[in-house]
Amino acid sequence: MTRLLARSGLRRPASLLALAAAFTAAVPALAATSPADEATPEAASARIRPVAGVLVTSTAGKSNGIFKNPDGSTVTGSLGGRYEAFAGAEFPVDPNGLALRLTAGLHVSATMTTSNGGSERFTRIPLEATLWYPLNDKLRIGGGARYSLRARFSGAGGKTSDHLSPMPSLVLGVGYQLLPHLLLEGRYVYERFEQYGGADVEASHWGLGLTAIY
DSSP, X not given: XXXXXXXXXXXXXXXXXXXXXXXXXXXHHHHHTOGGGSOOHHHHHSSOEEEEEEEEEEEOSSOEEEXXXXXXXXXXXXXXXXXXXXXXXXXXXXXXXXXXEEEEEEEEOOOEEXXXXXXXXXXXXXXXXXXXXXXXXXXXXXXXXXXXXXXXXXXXXXTGGGGEEEOOEEEEEEEEEEETTEEEEEEEEEOEEEETTXXXXXXXXXXXXEEEEO
């Protein structure tokens, strides 16, 4: 009887030690695979994302205009082209991926010809607020409003824009993800400027370019 008790007393501590060791090894494994510790797509996208892009723009429709310079010469050309660069940020709106993009940029027209043989360009600083929604993992669509500041001509037409007032514009866009942080984006902008003492000036244009989002 004494031998049996002694034999049982020796086995019980060994069993407890083995059980404790197994439990200790299992706890880190359970903690490592806990779903609460894994990043979800919603958590990863629910943050402000810097954005920057460049576009090549082209006139949409007949938007050539004739403008009179302070020196008496005239300049002829389109306000819709040619290059645009912008930067800003995207702000998450809901868990489904809807985002608000706020940007400021610089839009420079193609070279225009003047009646005195010179050349000029038309520049403005567009401010845009657009909403973007993902249709799937690659494709997204967007739309919103645009307003251009400091619209002016270069050269002899430096003050010509004193007679041009920007009007709120409509922006429609589509984006396709080429790389994790790079999109190919296309857009259409319905844009006009109010001309003092004359008809509105058309500045609508198409655009195609690359946008980086981080």
